[in-house]
Amino acid sequence: MSTNLQENVTLEEYFELDLASDEKLEYWNGNVWSMSGASPAHNLIVINTGAEVRAQVIDKGCLVFPSDMRIKVPSYPPYRYPDLTALCARPEFERIGGVDVLLNPALIVEVLSRSSEAFDRGDKFSYYQSIPTFQEYLLIAQHRPYMSRYWKQEKGLWLVNEFTDLSDMIRFNSVPCELTLAAIHRAVDFERDAEKPIVRPQPF
Structure with missing residues (x-):
């Protein structure tokens, strides 16, 4: 979940805000957004997925980073806060701000919300594709x-498959890991914990 905090902010002002804030703040086109306020289900899914992936890859030279790890997105500067990232290579860093x-x-892993799903599937995915690795x-x-x-396939093509059953097994290509939807959604009560839809008053 994201909330627009400030408008007409310079990049230098954003860096100062982000460094001083206890929240994760993102910047785009003069706007600063708070990335806090996730639902219980969102947090459980991030913890479950990160723990499952890390347990399987940590002894194989791979790393898993939580949501406070900033990543550089060349076509969506200066940097973003995905829910999870992982790699099986020596991590490379750049000092920015x-x-x-x-x-x-x-x-890259993102947990969807009703407010972010279209962006995560569309523009954000397109921006992430500017990352060479x-x-x-x-x-x-x-x-x-x-x-x-x-x-990702050869020549920059991307394939997609979908999983809808808790028993479905997902085998990753980017890291040596496989896990079920049941493991990802462990302890999640879909009725209680998920982000609630926004109810808007209807005109008479």
Whole structure:
């Protein structure tokens, strides 16, 4: 979930705000957005997925980073905060705005919300594709068992498959890992924990 905090902010002002803030703040076209306020389901899914992936790859020379790891997105500067990132290579960093920003993620994971799903599937995915090392993209629903998995083919083409059953097994290409939707959604109560839809008053 994101909330627009300030408008008409310079990049230098944003760097100062982000460094001083306890929240994760993102910048685009003069606007500063807070990336806080996730639902219980969102947080459980991020923790479950990160723990499962890390347990399988940590002894194989791979790394998993949580949502406070900034990544550089060349076509969507200066940097972004994905829910999870992973790679099986030596991590490379660039100092941007006084902080270390990861340059070479292979796997990016985002947990969908009703407010962000269209952007995560559309423009954000397109922006992420400007990262040369980016190979695999997971989009996980929080209100039902569901995941889209995109993976990069030769000549820059991307394929996608979808998983909708808790018993479905997902095998990753970018890191040596496989896990079920049940593991990803462990302890999630879809009715209780997921982001609630926005109810707008109807005109008479």
